[in-house]
Amino acid sequence: MAAKIRVLLADDHPSVLGGLEYALQAQRSIQVVARAGSATDLWECLADQPCDVIVSDYSMPSCESGDGMAMFERLRRLYPELGIVVLTMMDNALVVRSLLNLGIHCILSKSDALDHLLPAVHGALAHMPYYSPAVARLLGPDGAAQQAAGRDLTAREAEVVRLFVAGLTVNDIAAKLKRSKQTISSQKASAMRKLGAERDADLLLLFKP
Secondary structure (H helix, E strand, C coil): CCCCCCEEECCCCCHHHHHHHHHHHEEEEEEEEEEEECHHHHHHHHHHHHCCCEEEEEECCCCCCHHHHHHHHHHHCCCCEEEEEEECCCCCHHHHHHHHCCCCCCCEECCCHHHHHHHHHHHHHCCCEEECCCHCEECCCCCCCCCCCCCCHHHHHHHHHHHCCCCCHHHHHHHHHHHCCCHHHHHHHHHHHHHHHCCHHHHHHHHCC
């Protein structure tokens, strides 16, 4: 009998965690080995419990090392063989493109049915792409996010823009990402140039969910 796929689930909403586990628990090929309710829990689970695939919300608060792009960058660096499925409410080409740039190609929108979870887990294990319909609509035939303006943003620039659009100030972002205010201001200004945004309001119009 083939070994089961060991899956770690991570989301800060207990109802979402329960729904994810319910969707997978009937599958003979899957074993949910741990559940994390915060980014801090996620890192503790990874340290204690081996797994093959992680299914994680994009926004996972309560961790000094950050969530969003910073968290997934760290996951890719520390666990390069780990299959990753990202859940997001932000049907936003900037976020999708940044994940693709990290080599994460299994992305599900929370607005889509949980039916897409199982094939995404298998896709992540095989390092093959899988997108739920809302995410697929952001992608073209070549699998690239259809937002030319955001194509050249670095992962850090994309993260600064995401946090700014979410309502954080430059000072807030600097504290969250543990970088200087000058560094964050420079990354924000660089992103705005690449996006053709002349004012802060332009970023909000481009990327506000």
